[in-house]
Amino acid sequence: MEQRILIDMIKLRSAMVENPDMSLPEALFYPEANSNGLKSIRELATFRFTCRRCEDAPCISVCPAEALEKDNEGLINRHTNLCVSCKSCVTICPFGTMMTDFFKHHRNRDLFYDLKDDNELKKFISNCPEGTVSLTENDESPQDNVYRLNDKVLIKEYLYTTEKQ
Numbered sequence: 001m002e003q004r005i006l007i008d009m010i011k012l013r014s015a016m017v018e019n020p021d022m023s024l025p026e027a028l029f030y031p032e033a034n035s036n037g038l039k040s041i042r043e044l045a046t047f048r049f050t051c052r053r054c055e056d057a058p059c060i061s062v063c064p065a066e067a068l069e070k071d072n073e074g075l076i077n078r079h080t081n082l083c084v085s086c087k088s089c090v091t092i093c094p095f096g097t098m099m100t101d102f103f104k105h106h107r108n109r110d111l112f113y114d115l116k117d118d119n120e121l122k123k124f125i126s127n128c129p130e131g132t133v134s135l136t137e138n139d140e141s142p143q144d145n146v147y148r149l150n151d152k153v154l155i156k157e158y159l160y161t162t163e164k165q
């Protein structure tokens, strides 16, 4: 059975709180060639699962580089090749959606692992804080806070929702 990569964003955040100076390894997985600069799975997951999708998104208005826009699903997309790492968007976001380390390393290829390559995948798992990334044969499982980011990647995260649970 095909294995998926499970990235536990809840544990990753705790690991970063315990060790704020840590440089987290970043994973890339592009179904197709990317012309938009390096962007990590962690960033894609954050904009998909924790961003509140503000109607008049202040992060977009404040960006001096026009690096943020909404895609046709309403998800924020950062053009990492335009971003100048000023972090104005981090400061203005009322919900603390973005982790500041997104902006430290996005041009440093050495910290990025291509999950399509088995060797890089193994290195990525072993370099991430223990228990934060694993391989699984399971599919998404909302009752366990596990959601599909794409066919290969599952994300464990508490979803933002306005619906009553």
Ligand code: SF4
Pocket (backbone or CB within 6 Å): 062, 063, 064, 065, 066, 067, 068, 078, 082, 083, 084, 085, 086, 087, 088, 089, 090, 103
């Ligand atoms: S950090 Fe990048 S995306 Fe955020 S406001 Fe600055 S230039 Fe725009």
Ligand code: SF4
Pocket (backbone or CB within 6 Å): 051, 052, 053, 054, 057, 058, 059, 060, 076, 092, 093, 094, 095, 096, 097, 098
């Ligand atoms: S301000 Fe924050 S929560 Fe609102 S759209 Fe931007 S990143 Fe998402």
